[in-house]
Amino acid sequence: MSKKPMILILAAAAVLLFLLPAFSQEDIKQLADPAFGQAQRPAAVFDHDAHNEKAAIDGCLPCHHQGVEEGRFVEGDPVKCADCHEVKTAEGTPLMLAYHKQCEDCHLEKKKGPVTCGECHKRP
Amino acid sequence: MVEIYNFVVGPLAWVGWGIFVVGIIYKLIYMYSLARAKDYSSLDYMSLPFSLRSIFVWSIPFYATNWKRNPAMTVATFLFHICLIAVPVFLLAHVVLWQKFFGITWATLPDQAADYMTLAVIAACVFFGVRRATDLRARYVTSYKDWLILILVASPFVTGFLAYHQIFNYKFMIILHIVSGLAWLALIPFTRLSHMFLGLFTRAYAGSEFGKVRHVKDW
Numbered sequence: 001m002s003k004k005p006m007i008l009i010l011a012a013a014a015v016l017l018f019l020l021p022a023f024s025q026e027d028i029k030q031l032a033d034p035a036f037g038q039a040q041r042p043a044a045v046f047d048h049d050a051h052n053e054k055a056a057i058d059g060c061l062p063c064h065h066q067g068v069e070e071g072r073f074v075e076g077d078p079v080k081c082a083d084c085h086e087v088k089t090a091e092g093t094p095l096m097l098a099y100h101k102q103c104e105d106c107h108l109e110k111k112k113g114p115v116t117c118g119e120c121h122k123r124p
Numbered sequence: 125m126v127e128i129y130n131f132v133v134g135p136l137a138w139v140g141w142g143i144f145v146v147g148i149i150y151k152l153i154y155m156y157s158l159a160r161a162k163d164y165s166s167l168d169y170m171s172l173p174f175s176l177r178s179i180f181v182w183s184i185p186f187y188a189t190n191w192k193r194n195p196a197m198t199v200a201t202f203l204f205h206i207c208l209i210a211v212p213v214f215l216l217a218h219v220v221l222w223q224k225f226f227g228i229t230w231a232t233l234p235d236q237a238a239d240y241m242t243l244a245v246i247a248a249c250v251f252f253g254v255r256r257a258t259d260l261r262a263r264y265v266t267s268y269k270d271w272l273i274l275i276l277v278a279s280p281f282v283t284g285f286l287a288y289h290q291i292f293n294y295k296f297m298i299i300l301h302i303v304s305g306l307a308w309l310a311l312i313p314f315t316r317l318s319h320m321f322l323g324l325f326t327r328a329y330a331g332s333e334f335g336k337v338r339h340v341k342d343w
Binding site for chain 1: 125126127129130216217220223224234235287288289290294295298
């Protein structure tokens, strides 16, 4: 038996293995981090793909980072914010501040996008 | 929107807070100098234990005779003053701003509780307004300034309530809320709202004179 069909089958399997999770991830429409527990305000509206298209963001770095080196974000795998930022912490940036800074600082800098509470935490 | 927001939480906030802090310090020094110049002997009456005793006793609802005499007013004024201070200081959305701008945080109220307390402040303002209009003695000492102050005090709470519930135009309401809150702070030293600080000294003086000089209770 030639090796060719076997390699093709394996290749197809590999494609499926990586392709399916990539497409099966649900579109992000809001930021409702379960780490906060009982939320005080409605979840922040955030259409991930529409936002990045509008803001012309190609990479992951402007938002997703793995720590900070010399005052700059270091690119990394898109991990959950709560993996590093704790809700209550004396060291580093607490989770809520991390979210607020992430969105607001960029919006203030670009002079575009929402900056006040209710512009993101919209009531249904 | 970003430009207007930047202006009201930036330069305008510094001006509002600056006038409030400097104004209050100025007012306290001014009132002290005035007492020294015009009524020097009154300063000798002052006593710290009797001052603190009077402030403490009058802080207990329905303890002083005057608190017992006007139950509705007593409930309204205690509820009003507690909520008036507690809501702006311990509101989550405000502490979020302190944390963002200055890196400091403290305990916060649940939003639901703050919401009811805001309504209590607004209801108390309505009560004070009705009282000013209907109570003969209150009406006699009421001028247009008292109405302006009542509106000034109520406005950050009304706009804050409307902004929180996103009733009417949210962006307009939140800017109006910030501006009215800063106007409120800046006008404290120059209006009757200065009783926020001076009231303690009025109480302290009464407590001292009644306790140290007349040897009687002042409640």
